[in-house]
Amino acid sequence: MEVKDLIRLTKYYLLKPFGYKDYVPFIVLSRSRTGSNFLNSSLLSHPNVRVKGEHFGHLDGDSIEKRYGDVFGKQPRYIKAAGCKVFYYHPHHGDSTELFSLLQNNRNLRVIHLKREDTLRSVLSWMIARKNDTYVANSNRALISADKKRVSVDPNELIEWIEKTLHWERWGDDFFSKHQLLNISYEELTSDLNHTFQRVLEFLGLPESTPVTNLKRQNPEPVGDLISNWNEVREKLILAGYERYIPE
Secondary structure, three states, rough: OHHHHHHHHHHHHHHHHHHHOEEEEEEEEEOOOOOOOHHHHHHHHHEEEEEOOOOOOOOOOHHHHHHHHHHHHEEEOOOOEEEEEOOOOOOOOOOHHHHHHHHHOOOOEEEEEEEOOHHHHHHHHHHHHHHHHOOOOOOOOOOOOHHHHHHHOOOHHHHHHHHHHHHHHHHHHHHHHOOOOEEHHHHHHHOOHHHHHOOOOOOOOOOOOOOOOOOOOOOOOOHOOOOOOOHHHHHHHOOOOOHHHOOO
């Protein structure tokens, strides 16, 4: 941890007991491999934001209520927005009903719904990360070569996860339809981070700030270079009606 990060963390915990709850609570709703780490790291660079990662992913013996209180309890007065990432399937082990009931019942909660337009890429990236156990890339870590990342994909599993992801996205929009909700995409983040970041800050009622992140894209190669049985997968995608995910 860098000195500046340590100073910021120390300041936060020293002031938190004397804090308040009159800030904007928010979540980044998504699935894995949609740029959520990229967005979170950018939010962390804002001086008035407190954002945690997959806080409800692995509870490690904690209750949902305790974890909820950790995120949405008192905050130092310089914090104007506080939240965390929430994937559709959190917690990883257990029933998600309690968590999503708490979130839905918080009418002040603002929801940043992060999606990836190229759903195939999202699922493929997860499959590659699963194979290599590498979920984050930053400027200090060399990218894994395409040869090591290349995977043989079960077309049926790929299509199943695409359909599951599309279902989750529709569910999320509907479930939080009575909340203030902002839809943004991975593609918007990566093509114009500054503009998209300012939209997020405006949504959260925060002053403009330049996003700072050292994260980078992990799998920039063409899909055909990452899937060893691409011809087979391509045919199955066409049969399933997902031609839109096939690169021209």
